[in-house]
Amino acid sequence: MRLSQNLGRPALFAGLLILSVAVAAPALAVDDDSEASGVDLTSVRSKIAAGDYQHALAELRGIAEDTQAIDVYNLMGFTLRKTGDYTTSLSYYRKALDLRPDYRPAHEYLGELYLETGHRDQAQAELGTLARLCPAGCEERADLEKALAAKAAD
Numbered sequence: 812m813r814l815s816q817n818l819g820r821p822a823l824f825a826g827l828l829i830l831s832v833a834v835a836a837p838a839l840a841v842d843d844d845s846e847a848s849g850v851d852l853t854s855v856r857s858k859i860a861a862g863d864y865q866h867a868l869a870e871l872r873g874i875a876e877d878t879q880a881i882d883v884y885n886l887m888g889f890t891l892r893k894t895g896d897y898t899t900s901l902s903y904y905r906k907a908l909d910l911r912p913d914y915r916p917a918h919e920y921l922g923e924l925y926l927e928t929g930h931r932d933q934a935q936a937e938l939g940t941l942a943r944l945c946p947a948g949c950e951e952r953a954d955l956e957k958a959l960a961a962k963a964a965d
Contacts, residue, residue: 850878855886864893881907885917892924900924913944919951926962934959 855874858867868890875883888903901924907917922937938959941952 850874850880850883852882852886859886859890859893864890868894879910881910881914881917884910885914885920888917888924889920892920892927897924897928915941915944915949915951918944919955922955923958926958931959931962934962 852874855867855870858864858870868887871883871887871890875887884903884907888900888907891897891900891903901921904917904921904924907914908921918937918940922934922941925931925934925937934955938952938955941949941955945952
């Protein structure tokens with residue numbers, strides 16, 4: 812009996828280790844792209860997930876005044892796009908890409924903006940950029956491909 816108790820301990824410890832890592836790991840949104848700005852955007856992402864774009868936008872504006880960060884600019888672009896302010900949205904996606912030209916989430920969202928504003932050729936160009944950035948595939952590329960296919964079906 813003692814032997815079976817000892818064999819169960821490694822499994823128990825392994826399970827606890829996995830659980831502690833899973834609980835401690837932050838939930839990453841698509842726009843994170845493993846780039847940490849040092850800004851806690853949890854509240855903003857919660858508002859965006861709930862479709863509360865006006866409050867997310869108000870919070871982001873305050874953050875953007877003090878912080879030049881890729882994910883802040885990208886989320887500003889996303890939120891502005893969702894509120895219908897396409898021109899300002901475009902400027903924030905460009906700010907994100909000025910800071911990091913290979914930032915996949917901004918390329919995806921920019922492609923979606925182009926689709927929403929009737930510029931399919933430019934959306935296709937963003938898909939081409941994503942194909943170069945992640946030739947084996949990535950979530951951003953797959954999402955933009957789906958958006959292009961859905962628009963073609965309309």
